[in-house]
Amino acid sequence: MALSRGARFVLLFITLAVIVSIGGMAMGYYMVSRGPQVESESVLWLRVPPVLTERSPDDLLGLLSGDGGSTVGSIVGALRKAKVDDRVTAVVLAPSPGIASWAAMQEIRDAVADYRKSGKPIVGYVEFGLAPAYYLASACDEVVMTPSSPLILVGVAAYEMFLRGALDKLGLEADMVAAGDYKTAINGYTETTFTPEHREATDALVRDLYEQLADGIAEGRGMTAARVRALIDEGPFVPADAVRHGLVDELAYEDELLARLAPDDDEPATIDAGEYRRVSARSLGLGGGPRIAVVYAEGPILMGSAGGALPGMSSIIGSRSTSRAIRQAREDDSIEAIVLRVNSPGGDATASDIIWRELVLARDEKPLVASMSEVAASGGYYIAAPAHSIVAQPGTVTGSIGVFAGKFAARGALEKLGVGMEGVTYGAQADLLSPVDRFSEAGRASMQAQVDDIYERFLQVVVDGREMSRNDVHAVGQGRVWTGRQALDRGLVDELGGLREAVELAKAQAGIDADRDVTLVTYPAARSLFDALRVGVRTWSTLGGAAAWAEGPEAETARTLWWQARLASRGAPLLLMPPLLVQ
CATH class of the missing domain: 3.90.226.10 (2-enoyl-CoA Hydratase; Chain A, domain 1)
Structure with a gap:
């Protein structure tokens, strides 16, 4: 059967795109190879x-x-x-x-x-x-x-967005439960302003970042920190x-x-x-020598495999794909140590636990060091906890040892639109995750029990990894967020620094001479062009795909609120920190 004119045009377009892509890749390879x-x-x-x-x-x-x-x-x-x-x-x-x-x-x-x-x-x-x-x-x-x-x-200022007023006007109800007085990730949906605990934690965080700003400028400019603070006020x-x-x-x-x-x-x-x-x-005479794996864990933590599942997110931490990368590094006899590089605000509790298990297996066989980047909080801290050593920058945002779960009840919004929605259920709790109604009293108690159980699990993960008592972990937990410098003082990290310092620790734990250079092997492997094309088409076919074009911290905060709300609507327990815009 002859192809229609439109079909021929589409086929021609795809063929030309493939030819251009292959040619571009060949040229890119040539340019890279020749230097x-x-x-x-x-x-x-x-x-x-x-x-x-x-x-x-x-x-x-x-x-x-x-x-x-x-x-x-x-x-x-x-x-x-x-x-x-x-x-x-x-x-x-x-x-x-x-x-x-x-x-x-x-x-x-x-x-x-x-x-x-x-x-x-x-x-x-x-x-x-x-x-x-x-x-x-x-x-x-x-x-x-x-x-x-x-x-x-x-100076330094931090802003958080509270959507309660807008949700009320829309007729949407955020029905949430949490473990930890400072687990404020839900406050963006349930409050109109800071709660006392929320303000206390945010104030301490911003104050420390302000001190780091003044200290850093003072060091660089040959001034005292007091002089820099006075200039900031001018x-x-x-x-x-x-x-x-x-x-x-x-x-x-x-x-x-x-x-x-x-x-x-x-x-x-x-x-x-x-x-x-x-x-x-x-x-230039750099690199070579023993091989150390660097496993990158960047983005929200979700079940499954990484691959553009969230519009605007170039990277996610998939439980299956990240576990596979850790396993590959563990089973590779040429790899002498593993560095886990974490940049994540957390995500799904079960996904975090699956990755944690694979890291425990790796820790039992090879030196394991966690290197925290911009943020390693909640689920991000959960997966860092089993490491033999944890390294963070002074300005890293970490901690947030807490749990929340919930859903959005849309009956009010639907009624405003003249839309009715009813269901037929069998089972006393079959409507637990109903998209239109709030939790029943029994349903809320059930969700709170799940959250409390996962919180105790979280505490035990930190107890085992950090060799702290349960009460000591609870005292610095309850969902509270810390800077890396504050976390060091509270026993949640071992050393301040970046990836270089983490690699040096891994070398020492693997018995590699300090003055010997190493080869860093990155995991997971980069996607092929075919995989990127497949994932890109799937991602950009979603309504939120256009968010990928937005740049800057404000866009990042909006995206974070969007995907947190999306995850929360599923009812699964989450290990997440609140989105925070710091300027």
Whole structure:
């Protein structure tokens, strides 16, 4: 049967897309394999994007665009290579104004400190002076700012969204139960403002981040923390005042800065992060040696396999796929230790427990170190707990040892629309997860019992992993969120630092000499183009798929509220922390 004109057009389009994709991949492989041309006396320009992920995106857009320079590891790795690369004479670190990840900034600051040991200059270039960008730039030898930019150094603020009023107007009821007085993840749906416990925990978190901001700037600028706090209270600053107060060294445009860094008034040779990423670490004498696995666990924790199940999320932690990755690292005899790199606010309780079990099996066979990135809270802490050692940045958000469960009752909303919904049930609790009605008294008691049981399970997981008493864990648990620095003081983590420090601990526990380099083997393996295409089509076919285009911390908060509500509507117990927008 002859194909219709429309069918022929679709077939032709698909064929051309495949040809273009294969050609692009071949060209990309050729470019990567041959490496970039790095001229002598080059300036490495490292732009730090507003959103930093742990791994290069392996969704469809990421693979087709070749985007690989926007990860924490790629920026840290570029600084590590530039430190020993004789062709690079200087580095310019240019943070995006919208950067908001405290732990990522601290990891990069640590890498800047290590690079500075080379004696080669590194300049922090601030195009627009928001506090996070300035905080990162202040770790450099000097800070240069665009002449027209103010320095908006005014402190730290955190905002949380409360939807109770909107839900009431819509006729939706959030019917939730929780274990832990500080398990405030449900408050975004059940309250109109902070509860006393919620405000107490958030205040302590923001106060510590504020102190870290002041301490970091003081260290970088050679001031006292008290002086920095006084300056923060005077902010914001016009450009000239930022220089006068010693917060900024120079006002200059990009071309002026590059001209100053160029040798002998020559045209400056520059290379950006994307190009420099293709420089092999091995070519500079880095890497090689014993193999250590780095298992990445980034995103919400869900049952099943990772793969674009949530619109706007480039990564999820699937119980099946993550467990498989851990098992592969455990069973590979060439792997001498495992580092679990966690960046997750938590998720499904059962999925977290399945991953925990696989980590316990790995811990019994090989050294296991957990490295916490931006957030490792609730379910994210649950999966980190079995590690022999836990490393977190001072600004990591962690803890949130608590549980909640619930659903949304939509009868009021349906009635406003003139829609009726009734059901036929057999079994005393068959309507437990009814989408239209609140829990019955017996149903609520049943849900609370489930949540309390999982909370006790959570406490025991931490007791076993951290060798603490049940009462001590409960005292720092109850759903309360801590910074990494606060968690260290409370015995929830062992050391402050990033992935580098975690790898050093893993080396020591595996009996590898401290001065010996290692090969890091990443798990799970990146998706193929075919898998990314399959997942991408499925994800973008959903109504929420367009959320993937939104960027920045505000969009991330909105996405988090959306998928938390989606998970909560299923009634399964959840290990989640509340979405928190910190600026």
